[in-house]
Amino acid sequence: MALTDTAIRNAKPREKPYKITDAQGLYLLVNPKGSKLWRVKYRMDGVERKLALGSYPEITLAEARSARDAARRQLAHAIDPNVAKRQARIEASIRANNSFATVAEELIEKKTREGLAEPTLEKMRWFVKLLGGDFGKRPVAEITPQELLHELRKHERRGRLETANLLRAFASRVFRYAVATARAERDPGQLLIGALTTAKVKHFPAITDPVAFGALLRAIEDYQGDPAVMYALKLTPHVFQRPGEIRQMEWTEVNFQKAVWIIPEGKMKMRQSHSVPLSRQSLAILTDMRSLSGSGRYAFPSIRTRTRPISDNTINAALRRMGFSKDQMTAHGFRTSASSLLNESGKWNPDAIERALAHMVAGSVRRIYNQSAYWPERVEMAQWWSDYIDELREGGNRCMAARHPLSPK
Structure with missing residues (x-):
C-alpha cells in the first residue's frame, strides 16, 4: 500500500527500528529516537543494496519518490545509484576546492x-x-x-x-x-571588456620647472627626521628610479668600486634587471647611509625593524610634511621631473633617457642593444644630472652647458 503524508506524520517511534513501505523499493525507516529516514532497496548484479535519500520532513514524500525514480532510471542503464551518488559527492567536493x-x-x-x-x-x-x-x-x-x-x-x-x-x-x-x-x-x-567605465589616465604630479624643482631640493636638504627617510629623500632625485625600487635597495646590490647599483629583475616592474650608474653625489649619500645601516640587509631600513625597508608611502608622507601637497609632487614624480629636465637640456639621446628610467622598449634585440649601447652616455648623464640639480638646489637654473661641455650623442 502506498504511503501518505498522514501515515508518515502519524508514525511513532518503537523500541526497535521499523519500516513503512511505499512502492518499487521505497520505504521509510523509523528509528527509536524518532528520526525518519528514506531508503530505496534495489538489486545490482544479483546483490541487494540500499540507497539513502535523506530524512523526512527535509525530503518530502514526493521528493523521495522522484529520487527513487531517478535511481531506477540509472539501474536501467546499468549504473549503480550508490556509485553515482558517491561520484557526485566527489565532484561537489572538487568544485568546492576549485573556488x-x-x-x-x-x-x-x-x-x-x-x-x-x-x-x-x-x-x-x-x-x-x-x-x-x-x-x-x-x-x-x-x-x-x-x-x-x-x-x-x-x-x-x-x-x-x-x-x-x-x-x-x-x-x-x-x-x-x-x-x-x-x-x-x-x-x-x-x-x-568594455562593460566598465574607463578610468582617466593617472599622471603622477611632478615639479618640472627648474626654479621650483630647486626649491624642492632645498626643502629636502633641510628635512629632519628618521635618517633612513632623510637619505632616501636625498638619493631619490639623483637616481630617479621607482619609489619601490629605492626603498627596497639592498647593500648587496650596490657596487661602490664600480659606482653602480644593480636592481635584480625580481624587483623590476618590467621583469628585467636594471643597472643604475651612481654619480659622486649618489655615492656620497649612500656612503653616509652605510655608516648607519650597513650592517643590515636594507640600505633604508624601517624605524620599527631593520629586517624590513621603509614603507611604501614613506617618501610621499615626508613630502607632505615638507608642505608639498599630493597635487604638487609625489615620490614617483621625481622620475617625471628628471625625464622632463633631461630632455629639455637637449644634451642626451632620448633613448638613453628612457633606458635610464628603465622603460621597456619593443623588441628583444633592441632591448639588448639598449642595455649596452647607452651605458657610457648614461654614466656621463648621471654625473651631469647630479651636478645640475646641485646647482638648482643652490639657487641656479642654468643648463650648465658651459661647465659640462658634453656633445649630444
Whole structure:
C-alpha cells in the first residue's frame, strides 16, 4: 500500500527500528529516537543494496519518490545509484576546492615560484581580498559574466573606476589559468571588456620647472627626521628610479668600486634587471647611509625593524610634511621631473633617457642593444644630472652647458 503524508506524520517511534513501505523499493525507516529516514532497496548484479535519500520532513514524500525514480532510471542503464551518488559527492567536493579564491591563490603561488616581483604579488593578494566573500567561494567554473560584473559594479559605483578595471583584468587571469588547468571552460572576464567605465589616465604630479624643482631640493636638504627617510629623500632625485625600487635597495646590490647599483629583475616592474650608474653625489649619500645601516640587509631600513625597508608611502608622507601637497609632487614624480629636465637640456639621446628610467622598449634585440649601447652616455648623464640639480638646489637654473661641455650623442 502506498504511503501518505498522514501515515508518515502519524508514525511513532518503537523500541526497535521499523519500516513503512511505499512502492518499487521505497520505504521509510523509523528509528527509536524518532528520526525518519528514506531508503530505496534495489538489486545490482544479483546483490541487494540500499540507497539513502535523506530524512523526512527535509525530503518530502514526493521528493523521495522522484529520487527513487531517478535511481531506477540509472539501474536501467546499468549504473549503480550508490556509485553515482558517491561520484557526485566527489565532484561537489572538487568544485568546492576549485573556488575562485582557491584558484587565484594557486595562480599567485605559481607566479611566486616564477619570481614575480613582490609588490606585484602583494597587489594580486589584495585583489583576491577584494573579490572575496561569497564570490570568492564560488566554483570558478560556475561563475557567469553577469555575476562577475555585479562584483565589479560595486567598486564602480563607489567611484573606484581604476580598481574595477584592474579587478576585471586580474579575474580574467584567474579564469584563464582555470581554463588552462581544466577547471573551467571559459573566461567571463574577457567577455566584460568594455562593460566598465574607463578610468582617466593617472599622471603622477611632478615639479618640472627648474626654479621650483630647486626649491624642492632645498626643502629636502633641510628635512629632519628618521635618517633612513632623510637619505632616501636625498638619493631619490639623483637616481630617479621607482619609489619601490629605492626603498627596497639592498647593500648587496650596490657596487661602490664600480659606482653602480644593480636592481635584480625580481624587483623590476618590467621583469628585467636594471643597472643604475651612481654619480659622486649618489655615492656620497649612500656612503653616509652605510655608516648607519650597513650592517643590515636594507640600505633604508624601517624605524620599527631593520629586517624590513621603509614603507611604501614613506617618501610621499615626508613630502607632505615638507608642505608639498599630493597635487604638487609625489615620490614617483621625481622620475617625471628628471625625464622632463633631461630632455629639455637637449644634451642626451632620448633613448638613453628612457633606458635610464628603465622603460621597456619593443623588441628583444633592441632591448639588448639598449642595455649596452647607452651605458657610457648614461654614466656621463648621471654625473651631469647630479651636478645640475646641485646647482638648482643652490639657487641656479642654468643648463650648465658651459661647465659640462658634453656633445649630444
